[in-house]
Amino acid sequence: METTLTRQEDGQLVHLVGTGHEAALAEVYRRHGGPVFGLAKRLLRDPDLATDIVQEVMLRLWKNPEKFDADRGSLRSFLLSQTHGRSVDLIRSESARRIREERDARLAVQAGLSLEEEVWEMALADHVRDAMSELDAGERKAIELAYFGGYTYREVAKLLDTPEGTIKSRIRSGLQRLNGLLAKSGLAPIS
Amino acid sequence: MPAEYDHNEAQGLLGAYALDAVPADETLALERHLAHCAECRAELAEHREVAGLLAASERFAPSQVWDSIAGEISNQPPAAPVISLQRRRWMAPMAVAAAFVLVAGAAVVQSVRIGTISDDLANERQTVASLTDQLERPLDVAAAAALADPAVQRVTLGSASGANAIIVLMPDGTGYIAEHTLQPLPAERTYQLWAIVSGKVISAGVLGPNPGVVPFRIDAAGFEGFAITEEVVGGVESSENDAVVAWLAA
Ligand SMILES: [Zn+2]
Numbered sequence: 189m190e191t192t193l194t195r196q197e198d199g200q201l202v203h204l205v206g207t208g209h210e211a212a213l214a215e216v217y218r219r220h221g222g223p224v225f226g227l228a229k230r231l232l233r234d235p236d237l238a239t240d241i242v243q244e245v246m247l248r249l250w251k252n253p254e255k256f257d258a259d260r261g262s263l264r265s266f267l268l269s270q271t272h273g274r275s276v277d278l279i280r281s282e283s284a285r286r287i288r289e290e291r292d293a294r295l296a297v298q299a300g301l302s303l304e305e306e307v308w309e310m311a312l313a314d315h316v317r318d319a320m321s322e323l324d325a326g327e328r329k330a331i332e333l334a335y336f337g338g339y340t341y342r343e344v345a346k347l348l349d350t351p352e353g354t355i356k357s358r359i360r361s362g363l364q365r366l367n368g369l370l371a372k373s374g375l376a377p378i379s
Numbered sequence: 380m381p382a383e384y385d386h387n388e389a390q391g392l393l394g395a396y397a398l399d400a401v402p403a404d405e406t407l408a409l410e411r412h413l414a415h416c417a418e419c420r421a422e423l424a425e426h427r428e429v430a431g432l433l434a435a436s437e438r439f440a441p442s443q444v445w446d447s448i449a450g451e452i453s454n455q456p457p458a459a460p461v462i463s464l465q466r467r468r469w470m471a472p473m474a475v476a477a478a479f480v481l482v483a484g485a486a487v488v489q490s491v492r493i494g495t496i497s498d499d500l501a502n503e504r505q506t507v508a509s510l511t512d513q514l515e516r517p518l519d520v521a522a523a524a525a526l527a528d529p530a531v532q533r534v535t536l537g538s539a540s541g542a543n544a545i546i547v548l549m550p551d552g553t554g555y556i557a558e559h560t561l562q563p564l565p566a567e568r569t570y571q572l573w574a575i576v577s578g579k580v581i582s583a584g585v586l587g588p589n590p591g592v593v594p595f596r597i598d599a600a601g602f603e604g605f606a607i608t609e610e611v612v613g614g615v616e617s618s619e620n621d622a623v624v625a626w627l628a629a
Contacts, residue, residue, distance in 0.1 A: 207531070217444075243451060272399050280403075320433075334399075340395075340401065341392075359398060
């Protein structure tokens with residue numbers, strides 16, 4: 189069973205999840221659980237909270253597999269996007285003031301308000317790191333703060349003392365450029 | 380804040396939205412626009428894929444996290460254990476040279492016309508024959524076991540006339556037509572099963588005029604639909620006939 193499942197494509201795997209196939213969900217976790225847990229932990233700084241989020245995201249797939257639409261994107265980005273959304277909700281909720289304060293305190297001591305070092309130490313895949321380093325510093329910082337810091341674009345604008353409209357467009361153009369750069373390394377999600 | 384952003388305003392926010400960086404008070408206006416703008420939805424999907432690559436750095440999923448998930452799901456059966464005709468959205472797979480006539484508002488396929496070249500039909504027939512020989516258990520017992528096994532997929536081919544056929548698919552690519560309500564055909568006619576795999580319609584087997592439990596084999600990864608047509612005895616390489624029953628993945 190395991191050896192067969194490892195050959196299934198993601199869409200097919202989710203299909204099997206929908207038939208109540210626990211081994212299929214285990215295979216989804218084996219493939220994508222690392223990045224998913226890593227992202228939650230990075231945002232929340234707390235392995236227990238991260239475990240809760242990952243569990244919630246996996247259970248949601250178990251109960252509502254039809255929410256994943258293979259035509260709209262990969263299973264990995266679907267799971268990561270849910271994980272990111274739930275983690276950020278938690279950071280922004282009132283009950284998570286402690287997480288927020290710790291995050292802001294960490295940020296305050298970092299010269300230049302950059303998460304770059306942290307992102308570097310994440311052992312980003314080489315090609316992703318290369319692509320990130322080709323962005324303008326402004327684009328890179330805005331994306332890092334929004335994605336890995338969990339800040340809204342307005343908060344990023346304040347942190348970087350830059351107009352909100354500029355931050356919005358830097359995030360968008362930065363992501364577009366990353367897509368193009370990653371396309372060259374054969375990694376682009378969509379041609 | 381407008382109730383709904385226009386295309387330009389929405390577009391400007393798509394990058395931030397993909398990173399969950401749009402403040403709550405703007406989200407609704409953006410989502411209202413996204414609901415009817417395919418262009419914005421496509422760009423958003425692209426940004427989300429890129430964001431996914433940024434996060435995809437840790438390779439190994441911690442096993443203790445899985446343990447807690449497994450503990451939870453043993454108490455929570457999935458909401459949708461069976462893929463049934465009524466629950467699926469009917470949508471023609473792209474790039475299939477088949478004309479799908481859908482009944483508006485009703486979740487049934489009225490007719491499916493199949494007009495592409497099938498794979499080597501002789502091979503298909505041989506596969507079915509040898510598979511039948513290999514099976515030690517009587518087929519109906521195997522199919523009944525397959526129907527009851529939660530590990531297999533089960534799809535129901537339907538039609539406007541109410542005829543249906545249930546296919547069960549094992550993870551290893553073996554399938555059975557386990558039950559059906561197809562009318563017996565004259566001796567010179569036969570039912571033929573077609574699978575839509577990666578946008579191509581291929582013959583999955585010639586079923587005979589009055590199918591019993593019929594096994595077949597298919598590359599289980601990525602099938603998009605099944606149809607059964609009525610053909611001259613021996614089957615055809617490509618069919619011009621309407622499907623008697625059909626199922627298409629959403
Ligand atoms: Zn738009």
